[in-house]
Amino acid sequence: MKNRLRILRAERDWSQADLAARLEVSRQSVNAIETGKFDPSLPLAFKLAKLFATNIEAIFSDES
Amino acid sequence: MICSTKNPAQRRYFRRFFVTMLLYTLFLVTAVLVFVHHHPTGPLAWLLALLPALAIIGQIAAFGLYLAEEKDEFQVAIGVQSMLWGIGGTLSVTVVWGFLEGFVHLRHLDLILVYPLYCILSGTAFGLLQLRYK
Secondary structure, three states: OEEOHHHHHHHHOOOHHHHHHHHOOOHHHHHHHHOOOOOOOHHHHHHHHHHOOOOHHHHEEOOO | OOOOOOOHHHHHHHHHHHHHHHHHHHHHHHHHHHHHHHOOOHHHHHHHHHHHHHHHHHHHHHHHHHHHHOOOHHHHHHHHHHHHHHHHHHHHHHHHHHHHHHHHOOOOOOHHHHHHHHHHHHHHHHHHHHHHOO
């Protein structure tokens, strides 16, 4: 899945560590999601959407 | 789990891991000393022989508990993947060794070495996965 996490983070001037702390996951997890190496579960995707005050589709999109 | 900042589930896992390792060492040394000096038989011999194995089972259970308690789903995925590499690698090595032992009389592989083999393989896989997702 493609995602806009890096952009959304940059807009808020958050580092990967900042986002990880807000999500209560490791920085490594944020990096893996951001680089598309790991697709988050639905609960984590909802948590991300809530954190960025948007919906899941605005963060993640199908690569195809 | 290699990361310097560990979450509560990882800290609990390491605590349990070290306790089981300590018990394993204690039980193994006790069993060896008693067997060498007193040659026990019957139920006592069985008990002494099983104690180090129970500590190893405790170690396996500790990892299972870690996977159940870990809140970070990515860390769970890494843990499960490294475990699968360890299991797959151990099964592959032992089945190949078994056939070689049966047909070309390769040296007998002691079953006691299976768990350390699993630890080496899953530990290596864990390290490589950590590097991949660094």
